[in-house]
Amino acid sequence: MLKIDNLTANVADKQILKGISLAVNPGEVHAIMGPNGSGKSTLAQVIAGHPGYEVTGGTVTFEGQDLLDMDAEVRAQAGIFLAFQYPVEIPGVSNAYFLRAAYNEIRKARGEEEVDPMEFLDVMTEKLKIVEMTEEMLQRSVNAGFSGGEKKRNEILQMAVLEPTLAILDETDSGLDIDALRIVAEGVNKLKRPDRSTIVVTHYQRLLNYIVPDYVHVLAQGRIIRSGGKELALELEERGYDWLLDTAGASA
């Protein structure tokens, strides 16, 4: 589904990603862990197509297509969804309007008919349940004045509406209390299907108790320095990253 090969990328002329390779197959859950500043969000943004990140080398294909050649909105329409680490506020635009606009764009791209506001309300009634949110949330401006936890839940609501084939969750767990964490994780699990894949970026093992990964990768200083199964996350929880950084340093 997603194939990243030796990807390098700069931000503000500084190299952040220093040769990433990663393959994600349909139905798989991959966790990406690593210290602050190691390049996790950068990787997520590059996959999503943020114009502020300059790809300097390597390839990324998505379902056989050259992803790097596609505009951000085309990637979204093709089924890539990024739950932002820092969701953006859009004052004055209601969540309902924004979501329906997005939903219709994605439907159009899939050759499906657009829905009117009434039909959309029916769709939303179902989706709101997934993240245990109320309709009142739909009338508020997109993320404006939302608490940290509300913003993260709103991201998962959007994901539930747009039903992406590849979802990237960038630290969706940070800033959540244990109840919110459970709601978000269960939301993600409810959306799981054999043809949908997920990349979970996180600092903490605790999210992975709910969303169980097939693979865990450790990103440090712009490189994947270790990959393993879900038990790697537990080991990291216990030992931290330093021992890995040391081995990586020694082998470099």
Place this chain on the structure above:
Amino acid sequence: MSASIESLVNKEYQYGFVTDVESDRIPIGLTEETVRLISAKKREPEWLLDWRLKAFKRWQSMTEPTWPNVKYTAIDYQAQTYYSAPRSVKPLQSLEEVDPEILKTYEKLGISLNEQKRLSGVAVDAIFDSVSVGTTMKAELKKHGVIFCSFGEAVLDHPELIQKYLGSVVPYSDNFFAALNSAVFSDGSFVYIPKGVRCPLELSTYFRINAADTGQFERTLIVADEGASVSYLEGCTAPKRATNQLHAAVVEIVALDNAQVKYSTVQNWYAGDKDGVGGIYNFVTKRGKAFTNSKISWTQVETGSAITWKYPSVILQGDNSTGEFYSVAVVNNYQQADTGTKMIHIGRNTKSTIISKGISAGHGQNSYRGQVKVLPKAHGARNYTQCDSMLIGNQCGAHTFPYIEVANSTATLEHEASTSKIGEDQIFYCKQRGLNAEHAISLIVAGFCKEVFKELPMEFALEAQQLLGISLEGSVG
């Protein structure tokens, strides 16, 4: 990002066509003779000619204001025509007599003068260059005692009302452009709502400049008698031309005790091309006088004109009167706008609200200029001002000039201001959800203007939405 902004703001101006009609034009130039000629063409009574001549004398002694934050090449007042009317328009003609070419023009502009096909609930006065070509729904309005007709007609049919109220809010000596207008105004609309009547239709005037090298100088007078209420809409467009054309209008509103007047504008004069060549110079004086318990509300969406100079104001004369100003002003390319309002609190417990949203793109320069003045007797006066600017791109500008004068210690004034930039992050967030950049910008701008758009009557909200190339549905209300 720049590509997407271009596509939003460089939409082709749809109203730039010219209608081929034969016109009766007076020679270029402006002298006392010109003033007499216009007055004679309109078969005006002596008192009105005298008033025009006094205004003209006064204008000659005045100089063009230089304080607005706009730059333009000097206007040659002798190089243009002050009266141009399609030959086919007969004085006081009925709608059936309107030239089909002109009817077609309005159809093209989306305004039907055919009463059967008209937008339900809206009466229209259509002004073409210097004259009104027709007013719809007059019979229906008459049943309620509402007078809605061209200014010229009102002078002949209701001289007592015109004599009483003309210049009562904006005297001819008020400012340079108001004096000019008072001397040479050619037509406009007149509205009178009798005591206790709530006008059953929206009233609307559509201004169209067609002829070249011609200024449009119209005058609108709206009088809402005690306890009356009315909602009035104004729209305007002009052909694309490489020369600048002057539009200097005056609007006066009188809201007598307990009356309510809501005045909305969607201003879409030709703005000039992307290099700033051509476009309308829009120098307009708009003011209302609010008597006891009355309310005057201005809502404007200003997207057109090369230069805009305009401060719809309210004199809060009577106790408990209310003034409101809701504005969206958009400048792009080389457009310049210096716009805002004046709220003059004279009566007790007078209240005013100012919501101004300025959007600047391209090389556009947008200035908000607003005055809140509280006179000594205005006990308990209150004002709330919110003034937000949004910048799209790096070469545009937003400026704010608030003037506050308070001479009564019981007054309460609140002022909030903000400047934001449409961020790459906001656009990227929308794109990541599948919206293209143009859609994203529209959405963000619509959200920014929401508080003003929701004040517009339904029909105009739709027009405003199209104007900004945005889809408002659902994001408002």
